[in-house]
Structure formats: structure tokens, C-alpha cells
Amino acid sequence: MQVTPTIWLITIAVTILFFVYEFFAHVRTPHEPTIGESARWSAFYIGLALLFGVGIGTVSGWTFGGEYFAGYLTEKALSIDNLFVFLIVMTGFAVPKKYQQKVLMIGIIIALILRGAFIAIGAGLIENFSWIFYIFGALLLFLAYKQAFGSHDANPADGKFMQLVRRVLPVTDEYHEDKLTVKKGGTRYVTPMLLTIIAIGFVDLIFAVDSIPAIYGLTNEAYIVFTANAFALMGLRQLFFLIGGLLERLVYLAQGLAVILAFIGVKLVFHALHVNELSFINGGEPLLWVPEIPIWLSLLFIGATIAVATVASLLKTRGDGAKKDRDQVEGEPVVTADAEGTDIESGLDDGKSTATSRK
Template identity: 75%
Template sequence: MQVTPLIWIVTIAVTIAFFVYEFFAHVRKPHEPTIGESARWSAFYVGLALLFGVGVGVVSGWDFGGQYFAGYLTEKALSVDNLFVFLLLMSAFAVPKAYQQKVLMIGILIALVLRGAFIAVGATLIDNYSWIFYLFGALLLFLAWRQAFGSHDSDPSQGTVMRFVRRHLPVTEEYHRDRLTVRIDGRRFVTPMLLTIIAISLIDVVFAVDSIPAIYGLTSEAYLVFTANAFALMGLRQLFFLIGGLLQRLVYLAQGLAVILAFIGVKLVLHALHVNELPFINGGEHIDWIPEIPTWFSLAFIGATIAVAAVASQRKTKGKGEGKGEVEAAPSEQAEVPARPHGEH
């Protein structure tokens, strides 16, 4: 796939432009988005991502188009898992609904920057070291196990880093609008808003470690990796408000993602064997009889897994309360809202 520096520059510039527009049009003035607003913009970004994929298929061939769509589906599914953790984070820090947009926007921007850096590093490693596919495959198999059997119930506000910050920085017990710091009686304090952004940044690092090896198992094209990640993150803020109350009803999401990550992990190991150069495996020779999993099968498998997880979750939770899982926060019209006391769980 031929991607010129000009195409890279235009793509990055357009991506930045979208986020700048998002900030000034929707985030700068604190408010809680309506369901209609969230639905329209979510549909717009999904449609844009699909249109881009069609463009890739028409211009560069449907093999690359299929790689993009497989990567986009995987990253979108992982992004929904991000939302579940963001939901826990918003609840743990008692973020007022009017200010949640700002936290999400900053978190998404940090995620995009981190993933961009990981993409560059991953591309360099893949170009120079074929054995990196073994490492990525093993990492994804471990992450699949953790995804299937790990817990999402930990309190992000009580982690090691948060305790360290509270010990070394003066922190207010309440929000001061959407400010990160505030001066009280001549002394500078940090607010719970800053703690929330620090926590969401740490979460972004963890999810970048999950997502980048996963998508490199579907395509080795750095441009497709970046665009799939960018489109998956676009509209994530609106999706949070659109399905926030339904996230905890996706009870089989973790298992579905575990299956996807394990599948990609196996795919990476098979590819590593196919391009093997490690001297202690087959004498450093490629194992040519090892089959490569085709792009169309990867796309079909990922799509089917997501569909099965969603349908199974819907059947499992059918008839349960609609309000379960919503983020609890004080009314958005209040200027200052007390945060959860730091010692409580």
C-alpha cells in the first residue's frame, strides 16, 4: 500500500481538525449531551469510518480494505470496553455530568497521542525484527486470558498512583467547575478533575498496550493502523452518553473481546512461524507450510464474535432494569459538586 508523506500529513491534519471542532462546538461549554445529539454524531462518525474503508478498498484494493475494516471493528469493540472502565472512573470520582465531556475529550486525545506513538514504535519493530510477531502473539494470548478472567470492579480512584498523588499534592474535596487547580487562602490546590484526568491517562496507556498489538495482527500497514484507531476514537465521547446506561448490560463483552484477542494472538504466532528467522526454531528457516489466516476470514470471525457477544448479552439481561449502570453524578447545573470522600469505596 503506497502512502505518501502528503497523505499522512493531510490525514493527521484532518483528524486534528475534527477534534478541535469537537472541543469548540461541544465540549468548551459544559453541558450534558442529549440522546439525540449523541445519536446523530455517533452515526456520523461510524458512517465516516465506513465510507473511508470503502475508499481504501476502491483505491488500494479490497485486501487492504478488508484489513482496515477488521482493524476498525476490533478497535471499536476495544473502545466500548474502554467506555466501561470510563464509566467506573466517572462514578468513582463522582464527576458531574456537565463536566464529563471535558474529561472524555482529554482522555481520548491522550489515547490518540499514545496510540500514535505505539504505532510508530510497532511499525519500526516489525520492519526490523520478525521475531516481534512472537512477542505480540504471546502478549495478546495473555491479554485474552486477563480479559476473560480479570475483574473490572476495582476502584480507579483508590489505585497506587492516586494514593501517591494525594499524599504529595493538596487536593480539594470538591469540584470547582471544570478547573484543574484552584487557589484557596493563597494556597494552590489540585481538584478531583485533575485526578480524574491522571487516572484516565493511565487507563489509556493500558488500553494502548492492548489495542496496538491486536491491530498489527490484522494489518502491517501503519497507515491503516492509525486510521482505524482514529476512527474508533472519534465519536467515542458521544457513544459514552448514548449507551452509558447500557454498558453494564453487555455482560459478555469481556468474553467476546477475549476470543478476538486470542484469535489474533494465534494469527500472529502463525505469521511469526511463517516468517521465522529465530535460529532455535526450524534452524532459522521460514516454515512455509504454516497457513496464513486470510483477511476475509479475520473480518468474518471478528464480526461474528461481536454479534454473538451482543446478542447473548441482550438475551441474558432481557427484562432487567434499564437504569442499571448509569453514571451517578450531581445535577449539571450546580457550580460545585462535592466529590466522594477520598477514603470511601
Template identity: 85%
Template sequence: MQITPLTWILTIAVTILFFVYEFFVHVRKPHEPTIGESARWSVFYISLALLFGVGIGVVSGWTFGGEYFAGYLTEKALSIDNLFVFLLVMSAFAVPKAYQQKVLMIGIVIALILRGGFIAIGATLIENLSWIFYLFGALLLFLAYRQAFSSHETDPANNRFMRFVRRHLSVTDEYHGDRLTVKKNGKRFVTPMLLTIVAIGFIDLIFAVDSIPAIYGLTNEAYIVFTANAFALMGLRQLFFLIGGLLQRLVYLSQGLAVILAFIGVKLVFHALHVNELTFINGGEPLLWVPEIPISFSLLFIGATIAVATVASLLKTRKDRPDADTPPAIDPSIKKEYSN
């Protein structure tokens, strides 16, 4: 896939413009979005992402188009999992609904910046170190295990990291609009709003470790990795307000993501064996008999796993809810080790 520097510059510039537009048109003035507003913009961003994937397929071939769609699906699912934890953080800090848009927007921008950095690092490692696929594969298998079985009950507002932050900053007990700092009696204080953003930024760092090796297991093209991540994060703010209580009903999403991460981990290990250069494995020769999992199968597997996890979650919560008007508690499995 031939991507010129000009294409990179234009892609990054357009991405930045989208987020600038989002901030000044939708986020700058605090308000709680309506369902209609959230639905329209969610459809717009998802449609834009799908059209971009079709464009990649038409211009560069459907192998790359398939890699983009597989990556986009994976990153979108991981981003929705991100929303679970954002919900926990904002609940723990009791963020007023009118200011949640700003918290989400800043959190999403931090996520994009961090993932951009990891994408650059990942591309450099892959280009220079073929054995890095072994490391990425092992990391994804570990993350899959943690995703499936971690169930630590934690308070995002009172974990070790946030206690460390509080020890070094003077914090007010109340919100002052959407301000991050406030001056009282001649002394500068930070507000709970800033603490919420710090907590979300820390969580974004953890999620970047999950998402970048996962998508590099589906494509080696840094451009596809970046655009799939960018489109997965675009519209995430609107999706949060659109699906609202539905987030709490996706109780099997963590297990579905664990299956996807494990699958990509195995795919990476197979690829590493197929291009092996480590002398202590087969004398440094590639194991050509090891199968390469085609991207078409990867796309089908990821889509089917997300669908099964979603349907199973909705069926279970519908069956278990004693009162249709009473939302279920958030599944403990989403309270992972991000507070450790």
C-alpha cells in the same frame, strides 16, 4: 500500500481539526448532550469511518480495505470496553454529568496520542525485527487470558497509582466547575477533575498496550493502524451518552474481546512461524506449511464474535433483571487489573 508523506500530514491534520472542532463546538461549554445530539454525531462518525474504509478498498485494493475494516471493528470494540472503565472512573470520582464530556474528550485525545506513539514504535519493530510477531502473539494471548478471567473488585479513585498521586499533590474535596486547579488561601490545589483525567490517562496507557499489538496482527500497514484507531476514537464521546445504560448490559463484552485477542494472537504466531528467522526454530527457516489466516476470515470472525457477545449479553441481562426499570450492576469482569 503507498502512502506519501503529504498523505500522512493531511490525515493527521484533519484528525486534529476534528478534535479541535469537537472541543470548541460541543465540549467547551459544559452541558449534558441530549440523546438526539449523541445519535446524530454517532451516526456521522460511524458513517465517515465506513466511507473511509470503502475509499481504501477502491483506491488501494480490497485486501487493504478488509484489513482496515477488521482493524476498525477490533479497535471500536476495545474502545467500547474503554468506555466501561471510563464509566467506573467517573462514577468513583462522582464527576457531575455536565462535566463528563470534558473528561471524555481529554481522555480520548490522550488515548489517540498514546496510540500514535505505540503505532510508530510498532511499525519500527516490525520493519526491523521479524521475530517481534512471536512477542506480540504471546502478549495478546496473555491479554486475552486476563481479559477473560480477571475479576478484581477495585476502586479506581483509591488504587495504588491514585494514592501515589494524592501523596504528591494537594487536592480539594469538591469540584470547582470544570477547573483543573484552584487557588485557596494563596495555595494552589488540584481539583478532583484533574485527578479523574490523570486516572483516565493511566488507563489509556494500559489500553494502548492491548490495542496496538491486536491491530498489527491484522495489518502491517501503519497508515491503516492509525486511521482505524482514529476513527474508532472519533465519536466515542457521543457513543458514551447515546448507549448510556446499555454499557452496563454488555456483560459478555470482555469475554468476546478475549476471544478476539486470542484469535489475533494465534494469527500472529502463525504468521511468525510462516516468516520465521529464529535459528532455534526449524533451523532459522520459515515453516511454509503453517497456514496464514486470510483477512476475509479474520473480518468475519471478529464481526461474528462481537455480534454473539452483544446478543448474548442483552439476552442474559433481560432475563436476569427483576425490574426492567432497574439497571443491573456493572459486571465485575470489567474491573480489570488497571488499578494494579
């Protein structure tokens, strides 16, 4: 795939302009977005991402187009998982809803910067050290295990890192609109708003470690890696408000992501064996009999896994909700009336009945 420095500069400039527009058009004035506003902009950014993928496929070939779509799907799924952690953080810090947009916007920009740095580092490592695929593959398999069996209920707002920050920085207990610092009695204090942004930045760093090896398992093209990440992050703020209630229903999202990360980890290990240069493995010769997983299979597997995890989550939470409603109904006394206007209350637990007069 031929990407000139001019195309890189244009792509980065347009990406920055989108986020600048987002800030001045939507975030600068604190407010809680409506469902309609969130839906329109989410649809716009998703449509733009799909159109860009079609453009890559048309101009550079559908092998690269497939790599982009597989990468975009993976990064979008990881970004939604990222949103869930953002929700936990903002709940832990009790961020007022009208200020949540600013927190999300800053968090997304931090994520893009961190991922951009990791993309550059990853591209350099892959170009010079083919054995890095072994490390990326092993890392993804480890992260898949942590994703599937680790705790997802821990609140980063109460973690050791934030406890250290609170000990180092003077912190106010209350918000002062959306200000990050405030001066009281001649002393400069940081507000919970700034603590929230620090916590989200820390979370972004952890998620960057997940996402970059994952997408490099699908493509070696740094341009595809960057654009897939950029489009996955665009519209994430609106998506947060659009599916805010749905996030808590995606109970199997972590397991679905674990399966995807494990699949890409295996794919990376297979690729590492196929291009092997390590002397202690097959005498430094490639293992050409090891299969390379084609991109069409990766795209199909990732899409199917996301769909299954989403449908299973919605069915599970709907079933749990129906069961809870039945339990509540069964636990309440059934009230009927006799012919004389007397209420008869049936005790469901012990079969006894008591009568009380309406008088």
C-alpha cells in the same frame, strides 16, 4: 500500499481539526448532551469511518480495505470496553454529568496520542525485527486470559497509582466547576477533575498496550493502523452518552474481547512461524506449512464474535431483569377482598391467611 508523506500530513491534520472542532463546538461549554445530539454525531462518525474504508478498498484494493474494516471493528470494540472503564472512573470520582464531556474529550485525545506513539514504535519494530510477532502474539494471548478471567470491577479511582498521586499532590474535596486547579489560602490545589483525567490517562496507557499489538495482528500497514484507531476514537464521546445505560448490560463484552484477542494472538504466532528467522526454531527457516489466516476470515470472526457477545449480553440481562421482577412479585402478599369488604391477605411463605377490616 503506497502512502506518501503528503497523505500522512493531510490525514493527521484533518484528524486534529476534527478534535479541535469537537472541543469548540460541543465541549467548551459544559452541558449534558441529549440523546438526539449523541445519536446524530455517533451515526455521522461511524458513517464517515465506513466511507473511508470503502475509499481504501477502492483505491488500494480490497485486501487493504478488509484489513481496515477488521482493524476498525477490533479497535471500536476495545474502545467501547475503554468507555466502560471511563464510566467506572467518573463514577468513582463523582464527576458531575455536565463536566463529563470535558473528561471524555481529554481522555480520548490522550488515547490518540499514546496510540500514535505506539503505532510508530510498533512499525519500527516490525520493519526491523520479524521475531517481534512472537512477542506480540504471546502478549495478546496473555491479555486475552486477563480479559476473560481478570477482575473488571476494580475502580481505578481507588487504585494504588491514584493513592500515590493523592499523597504527592494537594487535593481539594470538591469540584470547582471544570477547573483543574484552584488557589486557596495562597496554596495551589488540584481538583478532583484533574485527578479524574490523570486516572483516565493511566487507563489509556493500559488500553494502548492492548490495542496496538491487536491491530498489527491484522495489518502491517501503519497508515491503516493509525486511521482505524483514529476513526474508532472519533465519536466515542457521543457514543458514551448514547449507550451509557447499555454499557452496564454488555456483561459478556470482556469475554468477547478475550476471544478476539486470543484469535489475533494465534494469528500473529502463525504469521511469526511463517516468516520465522529465529535460529532455534526450525534452524532459522520459515515454517511454510503453517497456515496464514486470511483477512476475510479475521473480519468474519471478529464481526461474529462481537455480535454474539452483544446479543448474549442483552439476552442475559433481560432474563435476569425478568427473574428479578418475578421474585419481587412472588415475595409480595396477594391481597383479595371477600364479599363483605374484608381484605384477605394471603401469606405466601407459610400458607397462613389473616383478615383485617377496612374500617
